Amino acid sequence: MRLPEFEYFEPGSIEEAINQLxxxxxxxxxxxxxxxxxxxxQRLQNSSSxxxxxxxxxxxxxxxxxxxxxxxxxxxxxxxxxxxxxxEKLPALRKAAWDIGSPLLRSxxxxxxxxxxxxxxxxxxxxxxxxxxxxxxxxxxxxxxHVAKKKSSCVSTFSADIPPVLISYRSKVKLVGTNGVRVIPxxxxxxxxxRFPNSILSGSKEILTEIEIPIPRNNLKSCYRKFRxxxxxxxxxxxxxxxxxxxxxxRCEDARIILxxxxxxxxxSEQARGMLLxxxxxxxxxxxAAEAVVSEIYQFKTALVSPRYKRELAKxxxxxxxxxxxxx
Amino acid sequence: MKRTIRIKINGEGKSxxxxxxxxxxxxxxxxxxxxxxxxxxxxxxxxxxxxLINGKPVSSCSxxxxxxxxxxxxxxxxxxxxxxxxxxxxxxxxKGAIQCGFCTPGxxxxxxxxxxxxPNPQIDEIKEAISGNICxxxxxxxxxxxxxxxxxS
Numbered sequence: 070m071r072l073p074e075f076e077y078f079e080p081g082s083i084e085e086a087i088n089q090l091x092x093x094x095x096x097x098x099x100x101x102x103x104x105x106x107x108x109x110x111q112r113l114q115n116s117s118s119x120x121x122x123x124x125x126x127x128x129x130x131x132x133x134x135x136x137x138x139x140x141x142x143x144x145x146x147x148x149x150x151x152x153x154x155x156x157e158k159l160p161a162l163r164k165a166a167w168d169i170g171s172p173l174l175r176s177x178x179x180x181x182x183x184x185x186x187x188x189x190x191x192x193x194x195x196x197x198x199x200x201x202x203x204x205x206x207x208x209x210x211x212x213x214x215h216v217a218k219k220k221s222s223c224v225s226t227f228s229a230d231i232p233p234v235l236i237s238y239r240s241k242v243k244l245v246g247t248n249g250v251r252v253i254p255x256x257x258x259x260x261x262x263x264r265f266p267n268s269i270l271s272g273s274k275e276i277l278t279e280i281e282i283p284i285p286r287n288n289l290k291s292c293y294r295k296f297r298x299x300x301x302x303x304x305x306x307x308x309x310x311x312x313x314x315x316x317x318x319x320r321c322e323d324a325r326i327i328l329x330x331x332x333x334x335x336x337x338s339e340q341a342r343g344m345l346l347x348x349x350x351x352x353x354x355x356x357x358a359a360e361a362v363v364s365e366i367y368q369f370k371t372a373l374v375s376p377r378y379k380r381e382l383a384k385x386x387x388x389x390x391x392x393x394x395x396x397x
Numbered sequence: 398m399k400r401t402i403r404i405k406i407n408g409e410g411k412s413x414x415x416x417x418x419x420x421x422x423x424x425x426x427x428x429x430x431x432x433x434x435x436x437x438x439x440x441x442x443x444x445x446x447x448x449l450i451n452g453k454p455v456s457s458c459s460x461x462x463x464x465x466x467x468x469x470x471x472x473x474x475x476x477x478x479x480x481x482x483x484x485x486x487x488x489x490x491x492k493g494a495i496q497c498g499f500c501t502p503g504x505x506x507x508x509x510x511x512x513x514x515x516p517n518p519q520i521d522e523i524k525e526a527i528s529g530n531i532c533x534x535x536x537x538x539x540x541x542x543x544x545x546x547x548x549x550s
Contacts, residue, residue: 070439076398077417077463103459106420107440119417123464147453171529172507173456174441177464301528302442 070110070196076118083127083245083278086120090274091247093118098269098276100143100182103174108187112197113209128181128278131155140280142181146170149180158284159238161291161310165230168295171302181277184232184242184255188225188266188333189304190216190371207264216369223263226371227334228304232259233327234293236335237312240282244268246275255280259334266333288315288322290394294386298373305330306372307383309362311390313345321345326358326387330379331366338362341387350395359387402466406431407475415462422446422457425472433473433502437531444530447503448472454507456529473502476509485509485547492543496534503530508544516549 076093080086090096097116099105108114122128128143131152138154149155149166156163170178192200192215193208205211207223214220236255243252258267258277265271285291291312297303307330314323324345328336341358348354363383368376398417403410406429415424422439425431425448434457437445441459448457449471476483485508488494495501504527511518511526518526523544532540 071423072418072420072461074398074418077400077461079463099461102461102464103441103456106459106461110439121464170441171444171456172526173444173447173454173529174459176450176453176455177460302531 072106072109073112073115075109075116077121078118079121079124081124083125083276086122086125086276087245087247087274089118089120090276093120096120098122098185100185101145101174101178102182103170103178104182104186111195113187113193122181122276133284136284138282138284140180140282142184142277142279143179144181146175146178146180146183150175159234159282159291161234161237161293161312162231162282165234165293165295165308165310168293168305168308169230174302180231180280183229184235184258184280185267185269185277186229187270188223188263189228190223190225190263191373192216193225216371220369223333224367224369224371225263225266225333226369227259227266227329227332227336229329230293230295230305230308233308233310233329233335234291235280235282236327236337237291237310237325238282238285239325240280242277243279243281244273244275245278246273251275252281256335256337261332261334263333285312286314288317289313290315290396292390292393294390294393296382296386306374307331307366307379307386309383309387309390311387311394313350313391313394318349320347320349322347326362326391328362328366328383330372331383333367336365336367338365340365345391350391350397352392352397355388355391355395355397356384358391359384362387400463402463404465404467405469407471413462417461417463419462420458421448421460421462421465421470424462425457425470431472431474435499435502437499442531443500444503444507444527445500447506447530449506449510452510452513454503454510454529471506473505476505483509485512485543488543488546489540492539492546494535494539494543500530500532500534504532504540508547511544512547518544518548520545 096118128141146166295308340361435445437443446458
């Protein structure tokens with residue numbers, strides 16, 4: 070399928086980009102475009118103009134500043150994977166970037182694009198022709214959900230790999246708009262609403278410019294595990310990022326367990342976190358925590374596997390992930 | 398809406414007037430008639446449309462042509478020189494790593510990039526390098542054989 074007609078702008082600065090965003094009522098920011106180009110071909114996105122951030126070189130840098138790493142939103146996934154500091158200090162971020170798409174996409178796809186990735190559903194991510202045999206669902210502006218008939222809102226699934234890791238590292242994102250600059254914890258960027266899953270997709274007329282990741286202290290161990298139907302070029306059925314700060318006695322001083330593929334936004338398990346805090350890890354505790362996380366995964370069949378299958382898988386990958394950070 | 402882009406295509410500098418809603422794949426196949434680059438899924442999932450941009454493999458169906466402005470692009474047409482097949486093409490032929498041939502341009506270009514980065518790849522590295530390229534004929538084993546036969550050691 071061919072791309073629809075649109076206008077294309079390449080502003081040279083963030084200010085210029087914001088002005089164009091303000092002036093054009095139906096416009097979309099394009100980063101790497103690996104997901105957006107497909108969405109345009111499938112007529113999931115109707116934009117009269119695209120604003121490319123390619124020419125804004127300040128968005129492509131990765132620098133250390135004080136106790137944080139500042140990653141420009143237009144850094145490609147390859148830039149993340151090949152950065153030696155990230156490899157050493159933020160291994161879970163590198164793993165999540167590596168697990169996205171294929172080498173052919175990682176050379177152009179960006180970290181900002183993955184953070185802003187739209188939610189997915191087996192009734193939504195289809196061609197225009199395929200979708201035309203059913204009435205519009207909530208995600209395409211209609212009044213029905215084909216997955217959960219009794220629901221009054223969209224239950225499409227959050228499928229980005231990088232945000233769970235960034236949240237587990239307590240990262241913040243910088244959003245720049247006409248009303249100024251705001252720096253917010255990444256979890257606050259997401260709404261949990263399948264139709265408008267993040268502030269930018271809700272139409273905030275802002276640009277995600279950079280991600281601030283605190284450099285982990287010595288005893289913070291982290292990892293990312295992803296399960297998908299194919300070992301490459303696939304979105305996660307379920308993915309988990311685990312980051313645990315151990316104290317000198319190997320007790321869990323802080324723990325964050327964040328899932329993707331488990332809801333319409335990133336899902337943090339508070340219950341499992343509570344179970345791990347102040348404890349030393351052992352196999353019983355790990356399997357109990359994994360059980361607790363699973364109870365927080367939602368029940369909708371938005372992918373090709375049943376929710377029950379997904380929950381069984383989740384138990385396995387969550388246990389494996391906690392074991393990996395615990396050095397088992 | 399049209400825009401002029403300057404690209405280096407298989408070593409030759411060109412200035413092209415393209416529609417902003419054309420992908421690089423559309424421009425290669427339709428405007429430049431370089432039909433060695435194939436259109437498979439057209440969604441970035443199969444790797445049939447692989448080209449090398451500044452030496453790196455990219456799915457050209459997922460990239461707007463305007464985004465290739467200023468870049469150097471190599472397609473399968475640049476691999477054989479003066480009527481002589483490239484050693485990678487010879488190895489693919491000899492090992493039976495081609496059947497229908499639809500994935501072959503992409504497979505050969507990712508192999509070219511892999512061997513430039515790593516002249517002696519191990520099997521896991523070979524699998525990783527071709528993980529974005531789907532072949533529905535060979536079952537991949539002959540492709541692994543062909544690439545392994547090109548390793549330096």
